Structure formats: structure tokens, C-alpha cells
Amino acid sequence: MTNNTTAVHIGPAEHEVIVGGGHPVVVQSMTNTDTADVYSTVKQVMELAEAGSELVRITVNSADAAAAVPKIRADLDRHNCFVPLIGDFHFNGHKLLNDYPECARALAKYRINPGNVGKGKKRDEQFASMIQVAIKNDKPVRIGVNWGSLDQNLLARIMDENHLREEPLEPHEIMHHAMVTSALESAQQAEALGLAKDRIILSVKMSNVQDLISVYRELASKCDYALHLGLTEAGMGSKGIVASTAALAILLQQGIGDTIRISLTPEPHGDRCKEVIVAQEILQSLGLRSFTPMVVACPGCGRTSSTYFQTLAQDIQAYLRSKMPEWQHSHPGVENMHVAVMGCVVNGPGESKHANIGISLPGTGEKPVAPVYVDGEKTVTLKGNNIAAEFQSIVDDYVEKHYKP
DSSP states (O other), X not given: OOOOOOOEEESOGGGOEEESTTOOOEEEEEOOSOTTOHHHHHHHHHHHHHHTOSEEEEEOOXXXXXXXXXXXXXXXXXXXXXXXXXXXXXXXXXXXXHHOHHHHHHOXXXXXXXXXXXXXXXXXXXXXXXXXXXXXXXXXXEEEEEGGGOOHHHHHHHHHHHHTSSSOOOXXXXXXXXXXXXXXXXXXXXXXXXXXGGGEEEEEEOSSHHHHHHHHHHHHHHOOSEEEEOOTTOEEHHHHHHHHHHHHHHHHHTTOOSEEOOOEEOOTXXXXXXXXXXXXXXXXXXXXXXXXXXXXXXXXXTTOOSSHHHHHHHHHHXXXXXXXXXXXXXXTTGGGOEEEEEOSTTTHHHHHHXXXXXXXXXXXXXXXXXXXXXXXXXXXEEOSSOHHHHHHHHHHHHHHHHOOO
């Protein structure tokens, strides 16, 4: 649970997602398809939703994309995929939302970047136009400030104010202050236009870990709006995962953040769903939510020259995740199950006893048998060439017996 922020209800009542207000932290993701390509976008949204994304954001950057949104929503509904869709608007959002009212109605939430809705007088007019559409359609809005597209007029104003300070802020402090000011002033402007507080989510995304932590701490101390967390442009592979985890884990542990997205750059033709899995694993590792049974496995050492335990751990973990779309409905609570796959006698039996189900495979020079423990008690010893299939069968049997509707 996070700190007491205002709850924001997203989507129709029968499929709504609640962000903030002490509700569990929500996982979201974003497609990277051309939104005008209805088939590809529907396919990826469904994949992300099946992986566990509770909100999915899509780019709405052109007339063709806006025209496609109602078709995407209708196709998803026909496939019984009711995940709320968030429209990501930049530069021309005011025009698209007004010119394509069916798009405005089909989306569950709008994302507005106050740094690129326009300049000068047009900025206020175009921002107001988008907020008025949100009010008309009763849609929540995420006001998403990004340091790569910060309102330059606002930044110049804050720099001028800084020159008048007796103790001027350092450059990075000016940036942090400008990010927070942009978010709060935009939220206040939205409220003044009539958008209720419980229809507003704020974010202040940066790409540096320490900057992100500082700016969200400042924002959280100054408001009780629901907050969306994410390290923007996190990067590829382990760098993106580690940086996002380092930043978000600290903030979440301090009770800051109501919904998260992990902005990983996928490998060419890579799986977009990886960002969903990373977000879930951050929350589950912190004990904030459970999404899929956890697999504990040892790292291996000189006692485990065989890779058998690594393969078994990998296969079991993949199997459990693949079963969750079915199990989350038919076997509630299974996401809290712990499975241990250990490689030798040193920590194998002890770790296995602490799990719901554990197996201690034989290490180098050990007797070629694998004791299995269920809820701390040794129940069977497996041996031979069929250990993996037999262990999976034991897992299935445990799920059937212990997690009933």
C-alpha cells in the first residue's frame, strides 16, 4: 500500500481500475505499434494484458490513429479483453480529441504533457480544450511532465526567480523545482477549469535515478494527487531493469507511487511484455503485491557442475507464469505460492522446507536422488530421468488441493 493519495477510477465500472487511495500499486505498459494499424495494436494490447498489464497506453498522434481507437476498443471487447486504454497525446491532442469524439469516448484516460501542448497563449487554450473534453466525457487525465520536453517558458520564469534568491538553487535543483512546479500548476489549472481532483494523476519523469527519486519526493510532499512512477528512457537490457528497479524500489518503499511503468527499450523484435514482468517482479519482491508463484533457486557453484537444476528452475518458472491467466481465476491465492529448486545438499533441504514445495537436486558427487518437500515435510524422493515431469505434476497437484475457489 502507498501513502494516502486521492483515488482515481479508470474505465467503466464493471472493468474499472483504481489508482491511488490506498489501493494496490497498478502495473501499466505501452504499445509500440502504429496505432493506425488496428490488427497489430489489438494483438499487442492483448499480449500485454495477458502478461498482467492492468492499463495499456497507446500513441494517438495522427488522424488515422485517432480514427483507429474506437475500432481497437471494439475489437478488444469482442475478444473479452477489457483492459482500459490510455491515449498518449502530444502537440495536436487538443485537435484530435475534438475532431474525433468517438476516440475521446473510447479511451479510458488521457495523458497530457504540459510541455508540448502549445506555447504562450496557445498553451493555455489548447490545454484547456483537452481538459474540457475530459470533463465532458468524465475521463481522468495524467498530467505527465518529462524533463526532455519541459515547458521552456516555465523554466525561464523559474530561472529568473532563482536569480532573485539570496541563496540561488543549483542547476539540478532548478530542474527539479521546475518539474514539480509544472505538474502542480497544470493540475491546479485543470481543477480551475472544472476537472475534479479524483480525475487527476501526476507524473514527473526523469532518466537519472537520483534525479527521479528527488523530484518525486518533492512532489509527494506537496500534494495528494495519485502519482504515476517511471524512469523515462530507462534503456535496454540489464541497465534498464537495474536503473528502473533502483529508482522505483526506493520510492515505493517510502510509500510514494500508485501506478508504475517500466520504460524498457526492447531488443529488436523483442518481447514488449518484458516491461510488464519487470514491474510485477519489483512489486512482488517488495512484498507490495503478488502476481505469480515465486521460484527460489540457488546461483550454482562448484558443487553444482550440472546445469540440470538451472534448466528445471527456468522451466518451472516459465510454466507457473504460463498458467497464471488460467489459475488467477480458477485457483485464487496461488500467486502467493513459493517454489524452491535447489542444486545441492548445502542449502537445498533447508530452503525447500521453507517453501510450499521444494526440491533438492543432487550436487556433484552426491547420491543421484532428489528429495521433495511439501509444506516443510519430505514427501517423496525422485530419481531417474523423469524428475522434471514428476516435480511439475507435484506442483499441479498442490495447486489443485490448496487453492480452491
